Amino acid sequence: MKQKTPTGTVLYSIEQAIKEYRKVCQKNIQKIVNDITVDQCLVLIILNDNEKISQIEIAKLIFKDNASITRIIELMVKKDYLTREIDEFDKRKTKLIITEKGKKTVVLLSPVFELNRETALDGISAEEIELLDKILHKIISNCKTS
């Protein structure tokens, strides 16, 4: 039976799913490295794959605000995962450089992300995942164009 309250709708299943997934991620990450968050780790992995990426591009990739990225990176610099330099070709931009500690962390944590995904998607078929993705993108586009 359909509930009238917002909480009973599929949109809250989406909310719940992502929250539970984030908990699993954080838990698995902290087994290996204990001073890093899921988001910081994501930034690290993205930077590792693409050294020249700007903060704004990182923000878009992980669906975050520029302001959030600034602060996430600030903390990562403090914790010696990254250093920052001004981009010489466009002085508005910053060049983000992974430190040795950062590089080691990527190596340690990349497999954890693999594990997280496998944990979350266990027993769900490739077709189901594809369908899930398709419906979610429909929702995303509905919201964006509203």
Added chain:
Amino acid sequence: MKQKTPTGTVLYSIEQAIKEYRKVCQKNIQKIVNDITVDQCLVLIILNDNEKISQIEIAKLIFKDNASITRIIELMVKKDYLTREIDEFDKRKTKLIITEKGKKTVVLLSPVFELNRETALDGISAEEIELLDKILHKIISNCKTS
């Protein structure tokens, strides 16, 4: 082609979907009432349906931490949406009471939640929604039992 980076996976579609949905919600709410957030509004609607609910139960319903609920309610009391009393039968609990302003707000905003859902789920069939919900709950249970 499947990406190896975490960002390319369906789990990030989930994240993106819920973020876009929340933006739509906030936007539609603020057209009508401009000093309330999505979460505060949810608490209001839940309380309106069930006067005797405790903070912990509210927290569970909307997948939030108890600490978050305490602070959300604090702000709602400050803004005169709620008042708080100690529960006489169990003095650990608080009794939350919707004010007149709160009641008016529920009346104003309940239809907005309906609209938000319709906006997000537009063009998605009942079968697809059911399937979406089923897969999401599989993910939720995978994460919970991991």
Added chain:
DNA sequence: AAAAATTATTTGATATATCAATTATTTATT
């Protein structure tokens, strides 16, 4: 009944989210 365990809420600390405004730089327009 006293001690121990459980429960509901709060508080502190830190991280992230969101919006608006600001700064610095670059690009486009006139």
Added chain:
DNA sequence: AATAAATAATTGATATATCAAATAATTTTT
């Protein structure tokens, strides 16, 4: 070239997320 518009990043303010610890009240155990 000077002005205006656009872009990248930062900062401030406020809300929420999360964990751990603390309070206070209630239940269970002994």
